[in-house]
Amino acid sequence: MSLSPQQKTAGWLVGVAVTMGALSFAAVPFYDWFCRVTGFGGTTAVSATGSDTVLERSVLIRFDASREAGMPWSFKPQQTEMRVKIGETGLAFYEAHNPTDRTVAGTASYNVTPDAAGGYFTKIECFCFTEQVLAPGETAIMPVTFFVDPEIVKDREGKYVREITLSYTFHETPLPENQAALAVPAQAGAVN
Known part of the structure; x- marks a missing residue:
């Protein structure tokens, strides 16, 4: 069973969206950690x-x-x-x-x-x-x-x-x- 180009593109876009959501969720604790370690801000x-x-x-x-x-x-x-x-x-x-x-x-x-x-x-x-x-x-x-x-x-x-x-x-x-x-x-x- 092979995927059509539209299905591959849709799968790729869902993967990008999930990755972006995960990165934005991790940004706040990462930024807090970064500020505490470096004194930034x-x-x-x-x-x-x-x-x-x-x-x-x-x-x-x-x-x-x-x-x-x-x-x-x-x-x-x-x-x-x-x-x-x-x-x-x-x-x-x-x-x-x-x-x-x-x-x-x-x-x-x-x-x-x-x-x-x-x-x-x-x-x-x-x-x-x-x-x-x-x-x-x-x-x-x-x-x-x-x-x-x-x-x-x-x-x-x-x-x-x-x-x-x-x-x-x-x-x-x-x-x-x-x-x-x-x-x-x-x-x-x-x-x-």
């Missing part, structure tokens, strides 16, 4: 411990905060900048406040500029690693512990970095199930 590194080496050269770290449209919290850094030696562990704090009369959950996305510093800006602990939940009127002081990897001075572009900006954007997220279940009866009781 200001993606930071993560470490369980601080650096073993501290250089005499220092870098100015600036802190920035914003909110996604519709996120009701106020959100700001407690310090706008700090100078740290390359390899030295730094500790900075951000403040979030929920001025609403409802519990709100949020997750912070982040990036570092310039891009050349992304792979060398290393977080040890960060509020951005987990979802944050604030009750009505609650304020949270949230730490970020970090260092700038001494390998930055060997990088072709990174060695020229003198200032780094760490930016966070908070996004409202659905409440965790256990807290959402508690919020529903409270809202239902208020309606009755």
Whole structure:
């Protein structure tokens, strides 16, 4: 049984469509992996411990905060900048406040500029690693512990970095199930 030219062409086009669909599906996790490995797009590194080496050269770290449209919290850094030696562990704090009369959950996305510093800006602990939940009127002081990897001075572009900006954007997220279940009866009781 041989296939006609139209059947071969149709089979080939289906194969191309399936391949393109599979590649587009794999693109998001691949891009995420690529950014984490290379620091592309200001993606930071993560470490369980601080650096073993501290250089005499220092870098100015600036802190920035914003909110996604519709996120009701106020959100700001407690310090706008700090100078740290390359390899030295730094500790900075951000403040979030929920001025609403409802519990709100949020997750912070982040990036570092310039891009050349992304792979060398290393977080040890960060509020951005987990979802944050604030009750009505609650304020949270949230730490970020970090260092700038001494390998930055060997990088072709990174060695020229003198200032780094760490930016966070908070996004409202659905409440965790256990807290959402508690919020529903409270809202239902208020309606009755």
